[in-house]
Amino acid sequence: MLGGLGVVAVIGLCALAGVFGASDSGTDVPAPVTDERAATVSILQRAADSQGICYGWKLLDWTNPTDAGSNLGEGVAVNTDPRCPRYVEVVANIRYTSESSEASDSAEIHVEGSSDFGDADLSAMASGLARFGLDEDAFIDDPGWAVTRAATTLPLLAAEAGLVEPAPTPTAAPAGSPSPLPAAGNDFWRDRWGGLLAAVGLFLLAALLVAVGVVQRRRQRRVAVPAQRAGASTAQSRTREKA
Known part of the structure; x- marks a missing residue:
């Protein structure tokens, strides 16, 4: 009899662990997908080459690092890399609460930069993200997409704040020298x-x-x-x- 009760108790504990584990996994903050990270890195590389400043992003699951990237590549943060003496990065801290909790989900978004950028400029850049639809609700709905999208807007926001020169508009170079015009011919027949x-x-x-x-x-x-x-x-x- 006692052996049967022990088996039932073990099964019950396993079931409870599974339930709580599933509940906890529902509060995990999803990272950007591979395509989003790759496209963002490519855009930031072009901006960094033209403006001479590094750009990046960080995604946190309530202070726990979830994802990072920059113009240096996926998973490479700019604030600790010696190749980026000047940098700007968007940091998104997302917190999902369980369904049984009365607290609501929250998101904190701010822009950090190297010491040569003032707090007022960085704050203005963070406020400018809302113009692109990147408000708190967007980060809560899809954190991975929102943080990479925000990173791609940093070059424009930095230029608007006067921190860097605007990125030049790419123009197509001529393929070669233009061919000479054909001979004019006789005016008698032309007229x-x-x-x-x-x-x-x-x-x-x-x-x-x-x-x-x-x-x-x-x-x-x-x-x-x-x-x-x-x-x-x-x-x-x-x-x-x-x-």
């Missing part, structure tokens, strides 16, 4: 090409009419000759009968 075409057209039309007239004339002759021959034979037969 009279319309009349020349009209004369050629009339000449061709006249030739066509002459050819048609010749063909019709030949056909008329072929029809008239047999008729004359038939009339001559009839007259000869009548002469013979009279004789």
Whole structure:
């Protein structure tokens, strides 16, 4: 009897552990997907090359690091890398609460930077994220997408704050030197090409009419000759009968 109760107790504890484990997993903050990270790194690389400043992002699950990246690559933070003496990064701290909790989900978003950037400028950049629809609700709904999207807006916000020069607009370089224009030709024919075409057209039309007239004339002759021959034979037969 005691052995059976022990088995039931163990099963019950395992079931409770599974329930609480599933509940805890529902509060985990999802990281950006692979495509989002790769696209963001590519955009930040171009901005860093043109503006001379590093850009990055950090995603925290209530102070626990979840994801990071920058123009240096996925998983590379800019605030500790010696290759980035000047940097700006967006930091999003997300907290999901369980369904049984009365507290609501929350998100704290701010922009951090190297020591040469003032707190007022960094705060203005963080406030500017809302213009792109990156408010607290967006970070709670999809933290991974929101934090990478926010990172791509940092170059524009930094330029608006006067911290860096605007990124140049890419322009397509000419494929090669333009080919020379063809020779101008004779002005006499250039000014009279319309009349020349009209004369050629009339000449061709006249030739066509002459050819048609010749063909019709030949056909008329072929029809008239047999008729004359038939009339001559009839007259000869009548002469013979009279004789």
